[in-house]
Amino acid sequence: MKLGVSTYSYWHFKPERVPIEHVIEEAARLELDGVEILHQQMASEANPYLQKLKRLAFVHGLDLYALSIHQGFVSPDEATRQKNINHTIHCIRLAHELGIPSIRLNSGRWGTVPSFDELMKTEGQEPALPGHTENEAFEWVIAAIENCLPDAEKYGVVLGLENHWGLTCTPEGVNRIVSAIDSDWLKVTMDCGNFLSNPYQKLEQIADEAVLVHAKTYYGGGEWYTLDLDYAKIGNILKDTGFQGYVSIEFEGKADAHIGVPQSVVMLRSAL
Numbered sequence: 001m002k003l004g005v006s007t008y009s010y011w012h013f014k015p016e017r018v019p020i021e022h023v024i025e026e027a028a029r030l031e032l033d034g035v036e037i038l039h040q041q042m043a044s045e046a047n048p049y050l051q052k053l054k055r056l057a058f059v060h061g062l063d064l065y066a067l068s069i070h071q072g073f074v075s076p077d078e079a080t081r082q083k084n085i086n087h088t089i090h091c092i093r094l095a096h097e098l099g100i101p102s103i104r105l106n107s108g109r110w111g112t113v114p115s116f117d118e119l120m121k122t123e124g125q126e127p128a129l130p131g132h133t134e135n136e137a138f139e140w141v142i143a144a145i146e147n148c149l150p151d152a153e154k155y156g157v158v159l160g161l162e163n164h165w166g167l168t169c170t171p172e173g174v175n176r177i178v179s180a181i182d183s184d185w186l187k188v189t190m191d192c193g194n195f196l197s198n199p200y201q202k203l204e205q206i207a208d209e210a211v212l213v214h215a216k217t218y219y220g221g222g223e224w225y226t227l228d229l230d231y232a233k234i235g236n237i238l239k240d241t242g243f244q245g246y247v248s249i250e251f252e253g254k255a256d257a258h259i260g261v262p263q264s265v266v267m268l269r270s271a272l
Helices: 020-029 047-059 078-098 116-121 134-155 171-181 199-209 231-241 257-271
Strands: 002-006 034-038 063-068 102-105 158-162 186-191 210-217 246-251
Touching: 002 020, 002 063, 002 257, 020 034, 020 047, 034 047, 034 246, 047 063, 047 078, 063 078, 063 246, 078 102, 078 134, 102 186, 102 210, 134 158, 134 171, 134 186, 158 171, 158 210, 171 186, 171 199, 186 199, 199 210, 199 231, 210 231, 210 257, 231 257, 246 257
Parallel strands: 002 034, 002 246, 034 063, 063 102, 102 158, 158 186, 186 210, 210 246
Antiparallel strands: none
């Protein structure tokens, strides 16, 4: 297994963005193996900027191994779903330009629980929109991802469906989508901090398909919630499946990232 860090660890959607260049330099200083880029954190999509990031990572001896994007396919409106398909395909091509072999993918959610705090009380689950069913939503997501797969294969970018909120807040939801599509280009981004109860039992159910692991840490207390995760136990789950990919730190604590990320590195190196 390799250890990297997401640029998200240094920027939790505050008004002033932390430059990705700074995160690359910090990752090199911490002697990590690579960096995951949060798409919303990028300063530009212009080619000179993309090649600058690629070059900076290379000269620091780092991989750019994942692009974490935001999209969702849970909508009864076909035009909205198509807009998100187009965005996903655009990001696949963006990842290719950056030399990145994977993107983090979401299923999306209904949006019927607008408050994030309330959503956390239901562990990410929410009721369907009136007049629609969860089965419909799974059909929309599966069809949308299938529309993205030709570009994923063409550009060599694996889609890693994350256990996130909405349809994929349970292992059964994740596996329903991945098994229905059954493609080498759709796998799982296993987020260790997104199952709020019985995490180890649930992580075991999706670990076989994982190509990327998000290791959430919460030094200083979590920005939104805090979990006490046993990464030695998670490491054993990954070893049992033969996982050899990237464990990507997503520091989500209130402590300064320049303190919390190094602490996360020490802890994960010891645990894994």
